[in-house]
Amino acid sequence: MSKFKQLIFIDDDNPTNVYHRIIVEQSELCEEAIFFEGAVEAYEYFKELVKQDNYILPDLIFLDINMPVMNGWDFIEEFKKLNIPTPLFIVLLTTSLSMMDKERADEIGLIHKFLNKPLEVENLVSLQEECLIKS
Amino acid sequence: MGIFKKFIKFIKTRGVSDNFPKENQLTEMLNIMSLITAAGSFFLLLFTIYYTTDFVYMFLAGMVTVLYSGIIILHHFHKIHEARFYFATIHPFWYVISMLFIGGYFGQDIACCATITICYLQYYKRKKLRNKLIAFNIVIFIIPTIYVGYNDPLFGLHEYPFDEIIVFLCCIGWMSILYFSHEEKARNYIKSLAHKNAELKEKTSDLERFAYIASHDLKSPLNNISNFLNLMEKDLDRKKYNNLNTYLKYTRNSAVQMDELIDGVNTISSSDNGENHMDWKMVNLNETLDKVVMNLHQELKKKNGFVEKKNELPTIRCNEADFIIVFQNLIQNGLKYNESNAPNITIDNKSSDNLINIEFTDNGIGIAEKHFKEIFEYFKRLHNQKIYKGSGLGLGLCKKIISKYNGTLKVESEIDVYSTFIISIPLLEEQQKVGPDTYDDALKLMAPNEVF
Known part of the structure; x- marks a missing residue:
């Protein structure tokens, strides 16, 4: 089973990021994981990234919905404007699934899945299988 | 025309007082009804004097004028309850006496019927008394009517075609x-x-939103606790101890x-109580500010x-705890969201x-104009927990408290320069009074439009 080359996590809650970092390490399914504590930082990162000639995109972006300043939906809107050619999939993480959120997610093509927090090793395993199928 | 209107207004307002605001509408109505009846019977009196020598009739019509004018006079001397009682007893009684004197062609039946209808209104709260009065009216009408059916009235049968018309018109x-x-x-x-329905809808939807956000904001730390305990368990199984402290x-x-969030939610929901204006006292806001600064x-x-x-703060009638919360929150914010060496x-x-109108200005990090409305929403934060900790409840709470006093909380700001929070509360006349609260003051504040 091949590993994920790079995973990016965007969540304003520090303990959640710490936990996910540990989960990623324990899963041994990922070579590099980057954690952002805010959507603005993440967006700036991608903006700078696409200016370079050869850039590596993450295999998946794990995105929290409820964040102050710029929430998950705002991030996706801004991210879409960057027009990154390679299809990139986003997994939305939330503490509570609501029907409205699901419908909104379905409208946006980029979103691969909706998951409840926290991410567990099993989630990473099944996501990896799904990603292999997709590519 | 103006004099006529003034006269009507004068009569209408006899007995109207601020002491019994709930009674005023009925008092005004009775005044106008009495005026109409007194005027009608006075007209009859004049007519009778001019065209006839029927002294019995003149006496009867004159008495009706006097009796109904009496109601207005009683009102004038604030004998409200006496006036109402007589309206329901003495006046119909006089109609009935007139039946015995000159027969039943005076329109007494319409008049008694109308009086009974008014009785329902006058004593809608005291059913037993009302029923007794109605029974009284029915009995005193029926008995003489039967008598006059078989016997001649005491002064003979008097009939004039127009008097029934006058009574008829007065009753209309x-x-x-009554109807209008x-x-x-x-x-x-x-x-x-x-209005109340709209308020309730708003409160319910506010509550639902509040509950959703609160449960969400509580779930997040709860998840974290559960996650890290899981990690601890796994590590303990593997006898790995070095991360336990971090977890x-x-x-x-x-x-x-979670504890802080629950405290915040508690403070907000408990600030809802105290709609009771009778708890309010005259509070010197300078002393309130001193308490907060000490805290x-x-x-x-x-x-x-x-x-x-900058200058002395006013003294207002309020619940001091409310303003301690507001002042404390505003000053804490000014201190917290501030990177200066000397905030x-x-x-x-x-x-x-x-x-x-009180303004709190700080030399803090400022707020962007697009966020001016958001910051007063519950749980709305503009910053990461890492940079500035907080639950996002402070300003929402302040705004809620101030709106209890019919006031507003607004903000003006420039990024990295300053923020000014402006408290505006309009003062009612009642606020200006210094001295003990009276029950009527509280009534006035609580029940502006009441029914009789």
């Missing part, structure tokens, strides 16, 4: 006044009901975060901050006679 006048005042009352009821730290932090002494010292008062909060009193 009574019933019309009821229509107005019904409209007021419906308006106030619609415990995060667990504890999340517990504290925040440690925080101010730690950040080298100071609170400056300061300046308080400026710009109040006038009928408006309380």
Whole structure:
């Protein structure tokens, strides 16, 4: 089973990021994981990234919905404007699934899945299988 | 025409007082009805004097004039309850006497019927008394009617065609006044009901939103606690001990975060009580500010901050605890969202006679204009927990408290320069009074439009 080359996590809650970092390490399914504590930082990162000639995109972006300043939906809107050619999939993480959120997610093509927090090793395993199928 | 209107208004307002606001509408109605009846019977009296020598009739018509004028006079001397009682007893009694004197062609039946209808209104609260009066009216009408059916009235049968018409018209006048005042009352009821309904809808949807956000904000730290405990369990199984302290730290932090959130939610929901204006006292806001500054002494010292008062604050009628919360929140925010070496909060009193206007200005990080409305929403935060900790409840709470006093909380700001929070509360006349509260003051504040 091949590993994920790079995973990016965007969540304003520090303990959640710490936990996910540990989960990623324990899963041994990922070579590099980057954690952002805010959507603005993440967006700036991608903006700078696409200016370079050869850039590596993450295999998946794990995105929290409820964040102050710029929430998950705002991030996706801004991210879409960057027009990154390679299809990139986003997994939305939330503490509570609501029907409205699901419908909104379905409208946006980029979103691969909706998951409840926290991410567990099993989630990473099944996501990896799904990603292999997709590519 | 103006004099006529003034006269009507004068009569209408006899007995109307601020002491019994609920009674005023009925008193006004009875005044007008009495005026109509007294005028009608006075007209009959004049007519009788001019065209006949029927002294019995003149006496009867004159007495009706006197009796109904008497109601207005009793009202004038504030004998409201006596006036109403006589209206329901003596006046119909006189009609009935007139039946015995000159027969039943005076329109007494219509008049007694109308009086009974008014009785329902006068004593709608005291059913037993009302029923007794109605029974009284029915009995005193029936008995003489039967008598006169078989015997001649005492002074013979007098009949004039026009007097029934006058009585008829007066009764129509009574019933019309009754109907229109009821229509107005019904409209007021419906308006106030619609208003209350809208308020309730808003409160319910607020509550739902609040519950959703609160449960969400509580779930997050709860999840963290559960996650880190899982990790601890796994590590303990593998006899790996070096991370345990870190896991415990995060667990504890999340517990504290939940605790603070629950405290905040509690404060907000408990600030809803105290709609009771009778708890309010005259409070010197300067003393309130001193208390708050003392409470925040440690925080101010730690950040080298100071609170400056430009001029004296007013004294207002309120619940002091409310303003302690507001002042404390505003000053704490000014201190917290501040990167200066010498954070300061300046308080400026710009109040006038009928408006309380107090401004809290800090030299903090400022707020972007697009966020001016958001910051007052519950749980709305503009920053990461890492940079500035907080639950996002402070400003929402302040705004809620101030709106209890019919006031507003607004903000003006420039990024990296300053923020000014402006408290505006309009002053009612009642606020200006110094001295003990009276029950009627509280009534006035609580029940502006009441029914009789």
